[in-house]
Amino acid sequence: MKRFSMLDELTFQNVSERSLSLQEVQDRIMQFMSQDPKALYHFVIGTDSQVHRGYTKFVTGIIIHRLGKGAWACYSQVAIPRELTSIKEKLVLETTLSQRVAGFFAEGPLTQMEELLLPHVYQGAMLYSYIDIDAGTEPVVNQTSLYVQEMVDRVEAMGMYSPRVKPYSYGASAYANRFTKQGMRQVM
Structure with a gap:
C-alpha cells in the first residue's frame, strides 16, 4: 500500500x-492542448478522500477540459494508515494535496500552458485554472460548510487558481470521488 x-x-x-x-502529466496536458490551441480550457485539480478499514484513501485528480470538445485526466492515490474521522482534518488534507500538486504547475507549467494559447486569444483561446474543494456551502446538506471559507481563502492565497466548491467542484466531487470508493488493493 502506498x-x-x-x-x-x-x-x-x-x-x-x-x-x-x-512531468509526464504536464507533457500529456501540453500534447492535448496543442491539438486545439484556439479552444477554451479549464485546468482543474481536486482531491477527495474515503475512509476504509484501517486507512483513509486520498485521490487527487488532474483534468484539462477542452470545453465542449473533450478532456484528458489522470489521478494519483495515497493512503494515510489510519481511519480519519474528523471532517475538518480530511478537508484540510484534501485541500493540501490539491495545493501541492497545483504548486508544481504554478512554478512554470501553467505559464507554458498559457503561452501555448496566447497567440490564439483573439480566436477564443483561454485557460482558467481551478482547485476544486470537496465541500459545500449549504449547512443543512454539507457538514463541510463550516470550513469552506477557510479552504477557499487558502486557495485564493496561492494567487494562480480560483477555488470552486460544490456543486461546481467536479474535479473533486465527481472525478476523484469515483476512485476513492475502491480499496487500495483493487486499483493497484
Missing part, C-alpha cells in the same frame, strides 16, 4: 497509462 508521500514521489494514472510522473 503511504502518504512527498510530491516528487506521486505517480498518476488513467484508463490507458500508469506510473506517470508530474
Whole structure:
C-alpha cells in the first residue's frame, strides 16, 4: 500500500497509462492542448478522500477540459494508515494535496500552458485554472460548510487558481470521488 508521500514521489494514472510522473502529466496536458490551441480550457485539480478499514484513501485528480470538445485526466492515490474521522482534518488534507500538486504547475507549467494559447486569444483561446474543494456551502446538506471559507481563502492565497466548491467542484466531487470508493488493493 502506498503511504502518504512527498510530491516528487506521486505517480498518476488513467484508463490507458500508469506510473506517470508530474512531468509526464504536464507533457500529456501540453500534447492535448496543442491539438486545439484556439479552444477554451479549464485546468482543474481536486482531491477527495474515503475512509476504509484501517486507512483513509486520498485521490487527487488532474483534468484539462477542452470545453465542449473533450478532456484528458489522470489521478494519483495515497493512503494515510489510519481511519480519519474528523471532517475538518480530511478537508484540510484534501485541500493540501490539491495545493501541492497545483504548486508544481504554478512554478512554470501553467505559464507554458498559457503561452501555448496566447497567440490564439483573439480566436477564443483561454485557460482558467481551478482547485476544486470537496465541500459545500449549504449547512443543512454539507457538514463541510463550516470550513469552506477557510479552504477557499487558502486557495485564493496561492494567487494562480480560483477555488470552486460544490456543486461546481467536479474535479473533486465527481472525478476523484469515483476512485476513492475502491480499496487500495483493487486499483493497484
